[in-house]
Amino acid sequence: MTKPLLIADGLTKRYGAVTACDKVSFSLDEGEVLAIVGESGSGKSTLLNMLACRLAPDMGEVRYRMRDAETRNLAGLSEAERRLLMRTDWGFVHQDAAQGLRMNVSAGGNIGERLMAVGGRNYGGIRQAAADWLSRVEIDTARMDHKPTTYSGGMRQRLQIARNLVTSPRLVFMDEPTGGLDVSVQARLLDLIRGLVADMGLAVVLVTHDLAVARLLSHRILVMKNGHVIETGLTDRVLDDPQAPYTQLLVSSVLAA
Amino acid sequence: MIPPAGPILAVRGLAKSFTLHLHGGAQLPVVTGVSFELFPGECVVLGGPSGAGKSSILKMIYGNYLAGAGEILIRHEGAPVNIAAADPQTILAVRRRTMGYVSQFLRVIPRVPTLDLIAEPALAVGLSRAEAMARATALLTLVNLPERLWHLPPSTFSGGEQQRVNIARGFAGNHNFLILDEPTASLDAANRDAVISLINARKADGAAFLGIFHDQDVRDRLADRIIDVSTFAPAAKKAA
Numbered sequence: 174m175t176k177p178l179l180i181a182d183g184l185t186k187r188y189g190a191v192t193a194c195d196k197v198s199f200s201l202d203e204g205e206v207l208a209i210v211g212e213s214g215s216g217k218s219t220l221l222n223m224l225a226c227r228l229a230p231d232m233g234e235v236r237y238r239m240r241d242a243e244t245r246n247l248a249g250l251s252e253a254e255r256r257l258l259m260r261t262d263w264g265f266v267h268q269d270a271a272q273g274l275r276m277n278v279s280a281g282g283n284i285g286e287r288l289m290a291v292g293g294r295n296y297g298g299i300r301q302a303a304a305d306w307l308s309r310v311e312i313d314t315a316r317m318d319h320k321p322t323t324y325s326g327g328m329r330q331r332l333q334i335a336r337n338l339v340t341s342p343r344l345v346f347m348d349e350p351t352g353g354l355d356v357s358v359q360a361r362l363l364d365l366i367r368g369l370v371a372d373m374g375l376a377v378v379l380v381t382h383d384l385a386v387a388r389l390l391s392h393r394i395l396v397m398k399n400g401h402v403i404e405t406g407l408t409d410r411v412l413d414d415p416q417a418p419y420t421q422l423l424v425s426s427v428l429a430a
Numbered sequence: 431m432i433p434p435a436g437p438i439l440a441v442r443g444l445a446k447s448f449t450l451h452l453h454g455g456a457q458l459p460v461v462t463g464v465s466f467e468l469f470p471g472e473c474v475v476l477g478g479p480s481g482a483g484k485s486s487i488l489k490m491i492y493g494n495y496l497a498g499a500g501e502i503l504i505r506h507e508g509a510p511v512n513i514a515a516a517d518p519q520t521i522l523a524v525r526r527r528t529m530g531y532v533s534q535f536l537r538v539i540p541r542v543p544t545l546d547l548i549a550e551p552a553l554a555v556g557l558s559r560a561e562a563m564a565r566a567t568a569l570l571t572l573v574n575l576p577e578r579l580w581h582l583p584p585s586t587f588s589g590g591e592q593q594r595v596n597i598a599r600g601f602a603g604n605h606n607f608l609i610l611d612e613p614t615a616s617l618d619a620a621n622r623d624a625v626i627s628l629i630n631a632r633k634a635d636g637a638a639f640l641g642i643f644h645d646q647d648v649r650d651r652l653a654d655r656i657i658d659v660s661t662f663a664p665a666a667k668k669a670a
Contacts (some may be wrong), residue, residue: 202519205519360539360540360541361541363539364539364540364541364542367539371553371554389539392518392519392522393518406496406518407493407494407518407521407522409494410493410494410495410496410518413489413494413495414448414489414494414495414496416449416496417451418451418452421450421451421452422451422452425452
């Protein structure tokens with residue numbers, strides 16, 4: 174058995190009297206997709222930001238198995254080490270693509286920038302990699318030199334995914350990746366994400382309030398409410414046979430289309 | 431190929447009761463003391479009236495419902511795994527390699543072409559893209575799905591066509607143990623025959639099947655044994 178890729182150990186965050194996240198612990202294996210679900214204010218985004226080193230926990234720690242197979246406490250990394258990790262081995266897909274892209278840089282530049290950040294210097298090679306990734310996320314390479322401002326919402330999201338995956342990360346954090354998109358665009362994006370995750374063997378921590386998205390993409394679910402983990406388990410088990418009162422409420426509140 | 435000796439599935443003292451927290455914590459007992467074994471090359475059918483808990487038993491075995499008590503031992507890669515107590519990662523590994531499930535309804539990601547849907551379980555067990563596609567093509571031919579539909583997503587297909595896509599997908603992983611929850615419910619006679627031959631061919635290869643079939647004719651042609659689930663009714667349910 175290989176060791177877990179990511180371990181959250183007692184992660185706690187308070188904002189004044191409000192506990193946004195209370196002693197959350199779990200581990201994630203390589204290639205595993207974990208969905209964190211719950212309504213707004215449940216603490217799921219706070220948890221995601223602590224996991225991804227974007228927010229310091231008040232208590233607890235995150236440990237990660239680095240590419241050299243050593244598991245390290247992320248709080249103990251130097252700023253340079255952490256930046257390298259975020260640029261190479263990790264990805265972060267924001268709900269609002271504008272947060273994850275440079276809107277006044279061309280699509281090709283957006284992808285190439287991540288390669289240059291890890292030492293890519295060959296212009297032709299970088300441009301080729303950018304073109305390959307654009308076609309992989311189903312964007313016409315003729316649009317390569319256009320800025321994302323000229324892209325539709327769905328295209329921007331696909332570009333953001335390409336930018337994140339070009340360095341072949343092992344772990345990607347996703348914050349409502351299909352939120353705010355038209356339903357038709359959502360289905361296509363979900364299928365794309367699912368294919369890429371399977372092909373690349375990515376581990377994913379996915380935050381979503383959409384249980385259908387969690388069902389389609391994730392292996393495991395963590396249900397959160399008021400900063401606490403209410404229930405966790407195999408995705409279809411949690412959704413089809415929820416045990417906790419809150420999970421039963423959540424599942425039964427979804428309108429069947 | 432699995433060795434013929436020993437059960438591939440052993441269920442012991444399995445029980446299930448639902449707690450409806452949104453309805454004052456009402457208890458809904460479903461089954462208790464469910465015990466039986468399933469051997470390679472065998473097709474066992476769960477019988478009993480609607481509401482007896484047949485589907486719930488299948489879902490517990492698949493890990494889709496949480497077992498209230500008891501053991502569900504599945505021979506997975508030579509060693510027994512207790513699904514009732516296994517962690518999610520283990521259950522997923524068993525589902526990938528050993529245990530498949532064909533439900534009554536097709537539930538897939540929208541807008542994915544049929545061929546890709548069928549190839550997916552084959553890819554998951556490590557077949558190459560070409561091998562997976564060849565297997566998908568062979569299965570769709572066996573279940574008589576017209577070739578003009580293969581490259582279309584199944585959402586607009588008829589009930590019977592969707593069910594055949596579902597069956598082909600269920601068989602694509604080449605599992606040693608398949609759970610069948612009414613897979614022939616909306617098929618016409620010719621297509622029912624095709625599915626029965628498919629099941630019998632896999633049985634001859636040593637695969638084991640556990641299923642629910644309401645159709646008397648299908649049941650007679652497939653079942654080696656029938657287990658009457660109403661004998662597992664909890665006392666509270668018998669009284670009611």
